[in-house]
Amino acid sequence: MNEPIVVTDGLTKRYGRHAAVDAVSLTVRRGEIYGFLGPNGAGKTTTLRMLVGLIRPTSGSARVLGGRPGDPAVLRRIGALIEGPGFYPYLSGRDNLRVLARYNRLDGTAVEQALEQVDLSARGGDPFKSYSLGMKQRLGVAAALLGDPDLLILDEPTNGLDPNGMADMRELVSRLAASGRTVLLSSHLLGEVQQACDRVGVIAGGRLLTESTVADLRGASSLFVRAEPVADAERVISSVLGPVEVHRTGDDGLQVAAGPARNPELVRAMVQAGIEVHEIRSAERSLEEVFFEMTAEPAATHTPEEEMAR
């Protein structure tokens, strides 16, 4: 599990003066689902394109499955869906996979297995251009699955899908990961990453801001208290818990840096002090809050022109 299979060191891609990816050093370990999280235009796709050798880094290095990105031997062990599915519109889903299988020296069984895995066997004979977006994305995953790869790189696989399509895709990704594959999944959807991923790398403005487990990223949980008078409540809580952080929130509530285990103690003390307690609950930070805190500033430093360029 701890064996690193994707390692980048200071990976950088510049377009003119603009750095689309700026010194990104990340590690994906065998068997995990790694979430690559960032707003649109953060550099996720550019990073993934470098990992499969579609583009060359300006500087820095990357090793994928122990080899050079883009090396045919390495690519045979990777399945990738990058920047949406790219297929021949006039061919059926099945024929599209047959073309790719021939490129990969695989036989027809691989095609049928891949279609089966993404639930497209029944519609495999229909032209690609008649597919819904969800089916096109699933065919993209099927193409990535050809040759039974060790590492799946999926770039925003749920992008543009309706809620049903998203749920299907999430289910598919967890199923694929359960079969022992390593999955590197990029997304700007936090819920998706929070549910599916073991570890995440957060990228914004081309820079990798942090890399850790989802739990660590969300940090310790806190308590939300609503009580009157609020000033008395603040004083009582401080006296009970000692010097912990107590903040007033915008709606006259209190954010207390403590775990839910302290609830009974705090309620008792406040009631004894004649304070009316309206609400007390544990308030875990969502990944979304963490994400907004981290990405707000770097993302805002880009001019609209730079956003366009990316």
Add this chain to the structure above:
Amino acid sequence: MIASMRAELLRLRKWPATWVIIGIWLTLNVMFGYVFDYLNYREAVGGGDRRIADALLGQLSLVGVPSTMVAGLPMFGGALVVILAALATGSGYGWSTWRTVFTQGPRRLSALGGTLLALGVVVATVATLTLVTDLAASAIVMGATSQDLVWPGLGALAEGLGGALLIVATWTAGGALIGIVARSPALSVGLGLVWLLVVENLLRGVATLLGPLEAVTNLLPGSAAGSLAGAIGAPTAIETGGAPGVLTVLSGTQAIALLVAYLVAFVVLASLLMTRRDA
């Protein structure tokens, strides 16, 4: 590269564009090579113009097949294979299929080589079909005009087929290169046709007034293709039954050498772009 060629053959075979272009070429070839010339011949016979009638009958005869089959290739046939090849490589960027193929694992050079080989198989089939339909059309015309069936020698047939193959192979490589340069099917087809149908003809027109320009114009791929057709015996545009694009500015050997040079240059340039450029 063979695996890539098999993959590309599958998708070219199932591509309606391939069959539309082959169908249009074979129809145009029979219409301009036989139907119109036969009607002109009938008119010449009716009008008592024996000289024109004989010239046309020579083109329509089985012995004339090797030169008739190459007559339309420098311009019309060339334009159609440029369209096919430019669409084949240029669409890969629009549909993002190059990206999908590259992430599957073949070396870029293998993928491009396979594509060019597959296109080569398609245009070689087209050249062979052209020979077969021309032989059939000529035999029918000979029957209709009560002429004896005098078959061309194998050497002459090989010369016609070889010339046709070299002309279409060069234009195919040129079309594939433009598709890769422009990274777009529409732009590459447009540029290819403007070059082939407009620029070469305009330059040839201007070159008749400017000596130094003529020397350069004679070295263009269209001049080489036209001269090869002319050397095989196709009548030039100003002769009876002649086709536009057919020239006699270069000898057959010069034309072959120049076409081979262009073919190699187009393939090398396409390979360099494909392997060096970000995808």
